[in-house]
Each structure stands twice: as structure tokens, then as C-alpha cells.
Amino acid sequence: MNAVLQGFRRIEKERYAAFAALAILSILSAILSPFFLQPQNLLNIVRQVSYTGIIALGMTFVIVSGGIDLSVGSMAAFVGSLAVITLNASVNAGLPEWVAVAAAVVCAVLVGVACGLANGVLVTKGRIAPFIVTLGTMALFRSLSLYMGNAGEFRSESMVFGELGSSAPLGVPLPAFILIGLAGALSFVFTRTRYGRYVRAVGSNARVARYSAIDVDTTRLLAYALVGLMVGVSAVLIAMRFNSVGSSTVGINYELDAIAAVIIGGTSMAGGRGTVWGTVVGAITLGVINNMLNMVGISPYLQGTVKGLVIIGAVFIQRQRQ
Amino acid sequence: MSRVLVVLTSLALAGPALAKDAIGLSVSTLNNPFFVTLRDGAKAAAAxxxxxxxxxxxxxxxxxxVADIEDLVQRKVKVVLVNPTDAAAVVPAIERANAAKIPVITVDRAASGGKVAYHIASDNVAGGKLAADFLCKLLGGKGNVVELEGIPGSSAARDRGKGFNDELKARCKGVTVVARQTANFDRGQGLSVMENVLQAQRAIDAVFAHNDEMALGAVQAIQASGRPIKVVGFDATDDAVKAVNACKMAATVAQQPAEMGRLAVEKAAALLKGTAPAKTEFIPVALKLVSNASCK
Incomplete structure (x- = not known):
């Protein structure tokens, strides 16, 4: 009986540790800054974290399956650049603006999935370590964006595109809506579908998964395609927000923020274990930290220290649990 | 755990007192001595x-x-000073400040949209020309030059490069740019890029670097090679001025970042008392060349 209770407690701790940490951090922020709890500030935080948060949702699947993707930031710049090129070409071709925007979104999603699949194929069929593959494609995607834009920026020629980026249906920023919607859908996939079980099984022990008749390569390939899809969605939202894409400036360190969000959310870097909603909480936690440090006025040079300690702390707590 | 949450919640709801009027400064980076000097100038003026x-x-x-500027708007600062990372991408944040009726001043780099009260900067194109004229005289109108470029796409790199190259083409046809490589405004990259260029190019008389950090990296590579190559930088950071005084660098174009910071805060303080101009007012900060006549 005691063992059962302890087991339940452990599950509860694992599930709610990230939420509890966020709650404590938020209350602390509210104590330290009178501006923190203002509705607009909270909406700002949610919008600010949505872009890397969406990427982190896909990253959860990759990390749980035992992989890693370091190319997502550069991929966002590459995909975003192509989306704006498509948008402008459509506008210049005389198409209605909403058609041009739709074309840009479709382009971003398709190119994102293609980039993700390219990473996945190199990892699964090429039998190259994910770290090495995505380190290479990280350089490749950034280089292609710089080349296409001559290191400058791609500016949108559509008013509608920029307006969508700053839109807030029901008072909630559009990217936040999309983040929550995608998190709900992917949480369902992760916990309630065969594919979700396969991802966890492959991450826990690929050899055992293979003996259990799970197609390990396809499972991993789809995880990389999924993170590519998320990058596509995020890239188009970023392009909308800035109404432009800077080939040298967009997506810098997104991979680190996405991985940090996944880890803080309770996903094991060793694979096999994690939660989608935990990742959302991890992303919001990072946003709250950034916001709090700005509001309180901590030295910019020390902000990395705080973020670093939070990430190390999150991993340390995971270690204690195992 | 629940007790901790209850105590913290009650403290949060009690809330601290509001801070007094403040001015916000969003700097593109504080990992570069130039912008650190700009910040220090602003701090001194604010005090x-x-x-x-x-x-x-x-x-x-x-x-x-963009997130930082949104946070400053939430903090209800009275004026926002921005040194943009990207001219176009910063626009939504400036518009957010505009919507909150907070005046915006851009420093060193311009924004490509939004309502900006003042733009305080030196003319980077003119600075590039100044460097070209100096090198032309130094080399007696002929020689081979290496250009170390800044972050690709940044306005500073574009403008300094344009001023330098246009001036050479117009007034100093005997000086040829034999290599042009980016070192991203970084000293370490300046060193490694220059080492590679020194291997590839046998005849180099001078180097023009888009900032002092790259110039100082190039100086290290040149010293190690033992070749007599003149180096001109841009920004007049403390290290670069010391290098000029020690004859390790030929010159550096002084942008006076501390002066930019000071002017920005002074204009912001004036805005607290008065009203913003109807359209963006450009306030130029004079450029000057720091060189050492006693060096050979």
C-alpha cells in the first residue's frame, strides 16, 4: 500500500513540479515588480514565448525519441525568408492579399516539413548522430538565408500580413492561441495515440522497441518532420510579427531556448519521458524569468546566470527523481 | 509547499510601491565595448x-x-531610447511605445518605421570616407588593402563599407581592396580571418576594419606574422586608442559613443518637460580621426 502511495506521489510530483515552479516564480515576480501582474504584461509574456514555445512542442517529440535538433533557429530564418519571398511574389503577381498570406503560410509549413524530413533522413537512413546532422544543417540553413537576402532583410509588401501578426482575437495574441491549440493537439498525439507511445518507447530503448515490432526509423523521422512543421508555423508567425525577416538576425539561439523549455518542462534529455504541457510551462517559465529580470532591473550581464541556474536546477531535480 | 504559496501570494497582492519616473534604454548588445561606452555615457547623463x-x-x-521594449512600456517608462538590432524588426515595438504615448529616440542606428522623436547618430558613410582618405594619404595613393567587414546586413557594416569603397573609387584609384571578409565585429574572428588572409595574400599594405574589435584582432595576427601592415579601425574604443598611441594601429575613426548616450538622455530629459517634434529630428554626432603623427 505504501509503495503504491509513493508511486502516486512520484507521478504527481513529476507531473506538477514544473507547474509549481512556475507558480512560485510568478508570485516572486509579482512581489518584486508592481507591473508583473498587469494583464497586458502577462499577455506580452505569453506572446513573447509563443514563437520558441511552438518550436519547443516539436522539440519535445525529438528529445523524447532520443534525438536533438540544433538547426531550428537557422531553419526558422530560412523558412521565414522563403515565406516572405512567396508572399511578395504573390502580391506582385496581383493576387488578393489573403491569398498571398495563405500562400506564405503554406510555403512555410511545406518547407519546414521538408527541412525536418531532411534532418530525419540523415539521422535515420544516414546513421549520423543527430547532434552532428543538425549542427551541419544549422550552418547550412543560416548560410542559405544570408545568401538569399544578401545578409539583409526580407520586408513584407502586404499590410494584412503585418496586421495578422499583431492581431489578438478575444484579446489574446494570435501566436498564443496557436501555441495553446497546437499544445492541446500534440498532447493528445503524445498521450493518446499509438505514435505517442512509439516515440516514448523508442526514446526509452530503441533496441527493445525494434524487437517489439516498432518501426524505429519512421518514428524518429516523423519526430523531425514534426519539429520542422512547428518551425514552419513559428517562422510565419515571427515574419508576421516583425512584418519582415532578417536573414542574419531571426532565430538566433532559438534552439537553446526551445531545448531549455523542454528540459525545464520535465522532459528527460536521455529520452523516453516527457510531457507536452510541461514544455509549454517550461517556455512560459523562461518568459517569466526574462520578464522579471527586465522588470526588476538586474544587470544584463547576470541574466544568463539566472537562466543557467534554472536550467541546471531543472535537470538536477530530474536526476533526483530518477 | 502550499503554505509557501499562500505566504508568497499574500506578499504579491500587497505589492511594492511604484518606482519613480524612468527612461528606458534598449541596447543591441552589451558584449561590445562601443555600446558599453554608449550606455556609460547615458548613465552619467541620467545621474x-x-x-x-x-x-x-x-x-x-x-x-x-522587441520583448525588452514591450517590458519597458509595461514598466511605464517616460521615454524609450533604442539602439536597434534590426531596423525593420524593431518597428512593432516602437509602434507599441507610440500607442502608449511614450516618445522614442533612436541611437546610433535608425529604425525603418514607427514614430521617432529624435535620431542621434554619427554618419557611418562619412566615417568610411574619413578612413579611406587617411589610408590613401598614408599609402601615398597606391597599395593593397584588406577590408574586414562587420555583421552582414547591419547598417553599420553597409554604410562604413560603402563610404570607404566609394571614396577609394572616387579619389584614390591606386589603392586596391585585395580581400574583403566578414569577421562579425568580433576580435577573435578578426584574428582568425586576418591569419587566413595573410596566408592567401602576399602583398598587403593596410587593413580597414569596420570596428575596433576586429582591428585589434587583425593587429594580433599581423604582429605574429611580422609584416609591416597599417591598420585602421572604427569606434575609438579605449583599447584601440591605446593601440594607436602605442603605434600598433595607424588610426581609428572616433564615433564618440559616450556623447551619443549623453545626448540621448539629455533629449529624453527635455521630452519629459516639453513635447516631441512633429517629425524625426536628426542630431548628428561629430566624427574625428584618432591617429598618432609620431608613428612611422
Whole structure:
């Protein structure tokens, strides 16, 4: 009986540790800054974290399956650049603006999935370590964006595109809506579908998964395609927000923020274990930290220290649990 | 655990007192001595004017800069000073400040949209020309030059390069740019890029670097090679001025970042009392060349 209770407690701790940490951090922020709890500030935080948060949702699947993707930031710049090129070409071709925007979104999603699949194929069929593959494609995607834009920026020629980026249906920023919607859908996939079980099984022990008749390569390939899809969605939202894409400036360190969000959310870097909603909480936690440090006025040079300690702390707590 | 949450919640709801009026400064990066000097100039002016200055470091990330400016708006600062990371990407944040009726001043780099009260900067194109004229005289009108470029796409790199190359083409046809490589405004990259260029190019007479950090990296590579190559930088950071005084660098174009910071805060303090101009007013900061006549 005691063992059962302890087991339940452990599950509860694992599930709610990230939420509890966020709650404590938020209350602390509210104590330290009178501006923190203002509705607009909270909406700002949610919008600010949505872009890397969406990427982190896909990253959860990759990390749980035992992989890693370091190319997502550069991929966002590459995909975003192509989306704006498509948008402008459509506008210049005389198409209605909403058609041009739709074309840009479709382009971003398709190119994102293609980039993700390219990473996945190199990892699964090429039998190259994910770290090495995505380190290479990280350089490749950034280089292609710089080349296409001559290191400058791609500016949108559509008013509608920029307006969508700053839109807030029901008072909630559009990217936040999309983040929550995608998190709900992917949480369902992760916990309630065969594919979700396969991802966890492959991450826990690929050899055992293979003996259990799970197609390990396809499972991993789809995880990389999924993170590519998320990058596509995020890239188009970023392009909308800035109404432009800077080939040298967009997506810098997104991979680190996405991985940090996944880890803080309770996903094991060793694979096999994690939660989608935990990742959302991890992303919001990072946003709250950034916001709090700005509001309180901590030295910019020390902000990395705080973020670093939070990430190390999150991993340390995971270690204690195992 | 629940007790901790209850105590913290009650403290949060009690809430601290509101801070006094403040000015916000969003800097593209504080990992570069130039912008650190700009910040220090702004801080000194803020202390003198008796206003609070909140400094945020965008770490060269456009999304962080936009988030930082949104945070400053939430903090209800009275004026926002921005040194943009990216001219176009910063526009939504400037518009957010505009919507909150907070005046915006851009420093060193311009924004490509939004309502900006003042733009305080030196003319980078003119600075590039100044460097070209100096090198032309130094080399007696002929020679081979290496150009170390800044972050691709940044306005500073574009403008300094344009001024330098246009001036050479127009007034100093005997000086040829034999290699042009980016070192991203970074000293370490300046060193490694220059080492590679020294291997590839046998005849180099001078180097023009788009900032002093790259110039100082190039100086290290040149010293190790033992070749007599003149180096001209841009920004007049403390290290570069010391290098010029020690005859390790030929010259550096002084942009006076501290002066930019000071002017920005003074204009912000004036805005607290008065009204913003109807359209953006450009306030130029004079450029000057720092060189050492006693060097051979």
C-alpha cells in the first residue's frame, strides 16, 4: 500500500513540479515588480514565448525519441525568408492579399516539413548522430538565408500580413492561441495515440522497441518532420510579427531556448519521458524569468546566470527523481 | 509547499510601491565595448539630470529587443531610447511605445518605421570616407588593402563599407581592396580571418576594419606574422586608442559613443518637460580621426 502511495506521489510530483515552479516564480515576480501582474504584461509574456514555445512542442517529440535538433533557429530564418519571398511574389503577381498570406503560410509549413524530413533522413537512413546532422544543417540553413537576402532583410509588401501578426482575437495574441491549440493537439498525439507511445518507447530503448515490432526509423523521422512543421508555423508567425525577416538576425539561439523549455518542462534529455504541457510551462517559465529580470532591473550581464541556474536546477531535480 | 504559496501570494497582492519616473534604454548588445561606452555615457547623463535609467541588453537578438521594449512600456517608462538590432524588426515595438504615448529616440542606428522623436547618430558613410582618405594619404595613393567587414546586413557594416569603397573609387584609384571578409565585429574572428588572409595574400599594405574589435584582432595576427601592415579601425574604443598611441594601429575613426548616450538622455530629459517634434529630428554626432603623427 505504501509503495503504491509513493508511486502516486512520484507521478504527481513529476507531473506538477514544473507547474509549481512556475507558480512560485510568478508570485516572486509579482512581489518584486508592481507591473508583473498587469494583464497586458502577462499577455506580452505569453506572446513573447509563443514563437520558441511552438518550436519547443516539436522539440519535445525529438528529445523524447532520443534525438536533438540544433538547426531550428537557422531553419526558422530560412523558412521565414522563403515565406516572405512567396508572399511578395504573390502580391506582385496581383493576387488578393489573403491569398498571398495563405500562400506564405503554406510555403512555410511545406518547407519546414521538408527541412525536418531532411534532418530525419540523415539521422535515420544516414546513421549520423543527430547532434552532428543538425549542427551541419544549422550552418547550412543560416548560410542559405544570408545568401538569399544578401545578409539583409526580407520586408513584407502586404499590410494584412503585418496586421495578422499583431492581431489578438478575444484579446489574446494570435501566436498564443496557436501555441495553446497546437499544445492541446500534440498532447493528445503524445498521450493518446499509438505514435505517442512509439516515440516514448523508442526514446526509452530503441533496441527493445525494434524487437517489439516498432518501426524505429519512421518514428524518429516523423519526430523531425514534426519539429520542422512547428518551425514552419513559428517562422510565419515571427515574419508576421516583425512584418519582415532578417536573414542574419531571426532565430538566433532559438534552439537553446526551445531545448531549455523542454528540459525545464520535465522532459528527460536521455529520452523516453516527457510531457507536452510541461514544455509549454517550461517556455512560459523562461518568459517569466526574462520578464522579471527586465522588470526588476538586474544587470544584463547576470541574466544568463539566472537562466543557467534554472536550467541546471531543472535537470538536477530530474536526476533526483530518477 | 502550499503554505509557501499562500505566504508568497499574500506578499504579491500587497505589492511594492511604484518606482519613480524612468527612461528606458534598449541596447543591441552589451558584449561590445562601443555600446558599453554608449550606455556609460547615458548613465552619467541620467545621474546628472536626476532621472532613473533602465538599461536592457538585447544580446543582438531581434525578438529579445522587441520583448525588452514591450517590458519597458509595461514598466511605464517616460521615454524609450533604442539602439536597434534590426531596423525593420524593431518597428512593432516602437509602434507599441507610440500607442502608449511614450516618445522614442533612436541611437546610433535608425529604425525603418514607427514614430521617432529624435535620431542621434554619427554618419557611418562619412566615417568610411574619413578612413579611406587617411589610408590613401598614408599609402601615398597606391597599395593593397584588406577590408574586414562587420555583421552582414547591419547598417553599420553597409554604410562604413560603402563610404570607404566609394571614396577609394572616387579619389584614390591606386589603392586596391585585395580581400574583403566578414569577421562579425568580433576580435577573435578578426584574428582568425586576418591569419587566413595573410596566408592567401602576399602583398598587403593596410587593413580597414569596420570596428575596433576586429582591428585589434587583425593587429594580433599581423604582429605574429611580422609584416609591416597599417591598420585602421572604427569606434575609438579605449583599447584601440591605446593601440594607436602605442603605434600598433595607424588610426581609428572616433564615433564618440559616450556623447551619443549623453545626448540621448539629455533629449529624453527635455521630452519629459516639453513635447516631441512633429517629425524625426536628426542630431548628428561629430566624427574625428584618432591617429598618432609620431608613428612611422
Amino acid at each position: 546628472k539630470a536626476g532621472v532613473d535609467l533602465v538599461v536592457l541588453d538585447a544580446q543582438d537578438k531581434v525578438d529579445k529587443q
